[in-house]
Amino acid sequence: MVLNPVISKLTGKLVVLASASPRRLEILTNVGLKFEVVPSWFKETLDKTLFKKPYEYAVETAKQKALEVAKRMPYKHLKTPDIVIGADTVVAVDGLILEKPVDKQDAYRMLSRLSGKEHSVFTGVAIVLCQEQEATEIEYSVVEFYEETKVKFADLSEEMLWEYIHSGEPMDKAGGYGIQALGGMLVEYVHGDFLNVVGFPLNHFCKRLGELYNTPSETSAQSIKSESSKEQWTLVNELSKCVENGETEDSISAVPALTSRGALQKPNLVEPQGRLHHSPDSLHRIIDLMDGFKASKSLFAASKLKVFDLLTSAEGLSAEEVAGKIVAAVESTERLLDALVSLGLLKKVKHKDIIAYRNTEQAQRYLVSSSELSLHGYIIHCNDHVWPLFTHLEHAVQEGASQYERAFGKRLDDLFQDAYYESKERKLRFMNAMHSIAKVTGRDVASAFDLSRFKTACDLGGCTGAMAYEFTKAHPGLTVTVFDLPAVIEMSSHFYPEQQDSNQVTFLAGDFFKDDLPKADLYILARILHDWSDEKVNELLSRLSAICSPGCGLLVAEIFLDEERSGPSRALLQALSMSVGKQRSATEYSLLMKKHHFSQTRIKHNSNFLDALLCIKE
Ligand SMILES: C[S@@+](CC[C@H](N)C(=O)[O-])C[C@H]1O[C@@H](n2cnc3c(N)ncnc32)[C@H](O)[C@@H]1O
Numbered sequence: 276m277v278l279n280p281v282i283s284k285l286t287g288k289l290v291v292l293a294s295a296s297p298r299r300l301e302i303l304t305n306v307g308l309k310f311e312v313v314p315s316w317f318k319e320t321l322d323k324t325l326f327k328k329p330y331e332y333a334v335e336t337a338k339q340k341a342l343e344v345a346k347r348m349p350y351k352h353l354k355t356p357d358i359v360i361g362a363d364t365v366v367a368v369d370g371l372i373l374e375k376p377v378d379k380q381d382a383y384r385m386l387s388r389l390s391g392k393e394h395s396v397f398t399g400v401a402i403v404l405c406q407e408q409e410a411t412e413i414e415y416s417v418v419e420f421y422e423e424t425k426v427k428f429a430d431l432s433e434e435m436l437w438e439y440i441h442s443g444e445p446m447d448k449a450g451g452y453g454i455q456a457l458g459g460m461l462v463e464y465v466h467g468d469f470l471n472v473v474g475f476p477l478n479h480f481c482k483r484l485g486e487l488y489n490t491p492s493e494t495s496a497q498s499i500k501s502e503s504s505k506e507q508w509t510l511v512n513e514l515s516k517c518v519e520n521g522e523t524e525d526s527i528s529a530v531p532a533l534t535s536r537g538a539l540q541k542p543n544l545v546e547p548q549g550r551l552h553h554s555p556d557s558l559h560r561i562i563d564l565m566d567g568f569k570a571s572k573s574l575f576a577a578s579k580l581k582v583f584d585l586l587t588s589a590e591g592l593s594a595e596e597v598a599g600k601i602v603a604a605v606e607s608t609e610r611l612l613d614a615l616v617s618l619g620l621l622k623k624v625k626h627k628d629i630i631a632y633r634n635t636e637q638a639q640r641y642l643v644s645s646s647e648l649s650l651h652g653y654i655i656h657c658n659d660h661v662w663p664l665f666t667h668l669e670h671a672v673q674e675g676a677s678q679y680e681r682a683f684g685k686r687l688d689d690l691f692q693d694a695y696y697e698s699k700e701r702k703l704r705f706m707n708a709m710h711s712i713a714k715v716t717g718r719d720v721a722s723a724f725d726l727s728r729f730k731t732a733c734d735l736g737g738c739t740g741a742m743a744y745e746f747t748k749a750h751p752g753l754t755v756t757v758f759d760l761p762a763v764i765e766m767s768s769h770f771y772p773e774q775q776d777s778n779q780v781t782f783l784a785g786d787f788f789k790d791d792l793p794k795a796d797l798y799i800l801a802r803i804l805h806d807w808s809d810e811k812v813n814e815l816l817s818r819l820s821a822i823c824s825p826g827c828g829l830l831v832a833e834i835f836l837d838e839e840r841s842g843p844s845r846a847l848l849q850a851l852s853m854s855v856g857k858q859r860s861a862t863e864y865s866l867l868m869k870k871h872h873f874s875q876t877r878i879k880h881n882s883n884f885l886d887a888l889l890c891i892k893e
Pocket residue numbers: 691709710712713735736737738739742758759760763785786787788800801802803806
């Protein structure tokens with residue numbers, strides 16, 4: 276076949292596709308490839324958290340699928356394939372890997388996460404080459420690669436989403452959609468290989484085959500026998516030994532061989548006695564968790580000591596110079612600086628034979644206290660307020676109560692009055708924390724929806740106004756009233772931005788449970804509801820419902836829990852130190868809204884800290 280000389284090189288070879296996907300079968304059949312289909316028994320259960328990048332997960336899954344088939348065929352089918360092709364397609368958005376939805380709710384969760392956003396589709400491909408060595412021994416080598424295609428979804432209304440879900444199409448598709456059929460209607464653009472989104476990156480595959488079968492001089496098998504592929508050979512031989520030892524194929528296929536760190540590692544071989552060898556990657560994960568508090572505390576200490584504020588220049592400062600400025604011992608300062616280098620927050624630079632330290636780009640942007648997107652205020656809040664509470668976590672769990680008294684020696688009746696606003700210093704600390712996090716998250720929340728129909732907004736519990744300013748930046752026609760407790764409003768002038776249109780944001784003191792609420796077309800509740808019980812949330816929503824006319828909007832910004840309440844960790848960990856409130860999923864919030872006659876709910880999952888939900892008064 277002139278069009279495809281590479282494919283024709285496979286003539287006469289036993290080529291096997293280790294996938295039951297009709298789409299992959301169609302793509303490969305269309306180009307004239309002759310192959311058998313042997314669906315893999317490998318269960319797609321690799322721990323995604325072990326992989327730094329989504330494509331690493333897809334490549335590893337593809338590889339395990341192909342290897343499982345390559346090893347099964349000589350025993351179960353009594354023939355050895357020449358080539359086994361494995362593939363796995365995943366959708367990645369906001370740092371999350373989306374596979375096939377397990378049910379309609381799951382499809383809804385996935386598709387609403389993709390709505391209005393660009394996401395990546397990764398297909399990992401593994402080509403396993405099998406060579407019979409002696410009568411009983413087969414050597415396997417693996418060529419693996421991945422392809423990324425960017426896809427942008429249009430804004431999807433709730434009606435559209437559900438209509439698509441009820442069509443049944445999402446259920447067996449990565450990310451919950453099939454671009455080649457009805458799902459194509461959801462897509463605004465595709466950048467990259469379209470067939471990769473369908474499930475198989477044909478062009479990249481042909482290129483790789485070309486490299487394998489058209490390599491000059493030595494044979495392709497030789498070219499694969501690089502240092503790393505030798506390790507792959509060893510790996511597979513060890514797996515073969517497992518079979519000889521009488522292990523079942525299932526136990527082998529569940530064993531991951533490639534780690535998140537990309538290095539080839541020996542698999543978790545099960546010893547005959549049933550004991551497990553340790554797996555380096557899951558061990559790393561546990562050790563990382565054990566050390567997590569040391570990393571957090573190093574960041575907190577450096578922020579408290581204003582280390583990042585000192586290290587903004589390209590030349591940096593030596594450990595002695597930093598120690599002098601923060602009035603500390605040189606040796607311990609050096610230890611802290613080195614630890615920060617290891618965490619990727621500082622860089623070491625050599626300057627005239629002197630080792631100096633300076634901020635990484637990340638530290639420059641988020642850790643310098645005067646930077647536009649500084650998290651300094653929030654970090655200080657974590658150190659001074661959250662950290663002491665977490666040191667009593669076991670008591671919090673046993674007693675089911677806030678540990679405020681244990682941590683700070685005082686009873687906590689009202690979170691805001693007793694903890695945050697009890698002194699001017701604490702109040703400013705809390706406001707600084709809210710300000711910094713609102714500046715980082717505000718833009719995504721403010722631009723999550725088309726708000727052009729609203730002219731006036733009220734940001735309830737709007738604190739320093741940081742979120743309100745983001746709304747006015749994103750929607751120049753909007754004016755926002757920041758409504759918060761008198762103790763907060765009296766300090767809000769500390770946080771006015773230098774360049775602001777004072778007419779667009781105004782401040783009003785009051786208690787949203789007791790006082791009259793200002794009239795507005797749109798009410799914003801950003802990081803408010805998680806602080807309160809369902810009873811208090813119902814009380815507040817009922818007050819809002821009473822003053823809203825039909826068509827009024829209500830925008831809630833929170834971290835939404837997954838519907839299974841299994842993530843994101845950030846929300847679940849935050850809940851551990853909460854006294855009365857609770858974290859909720861988008862559906863739980865929607866149901867609360869519905870109860871108070873707010874419907875037409877739209878949800879936007881954001882990749883930073885805050886998701887958003889918009890609903891309209893009936
Ligand atoms: C967690 S902060 C969120 C601040 C801001 N919305 C943001 O996203 O950065 C909660 C805010 O609600 C305010 N708040 C708490 N109880 C209130 C009440 N009863 N009436 C008005 N504001 C209240 C607090 O003062 C605080 O500013």
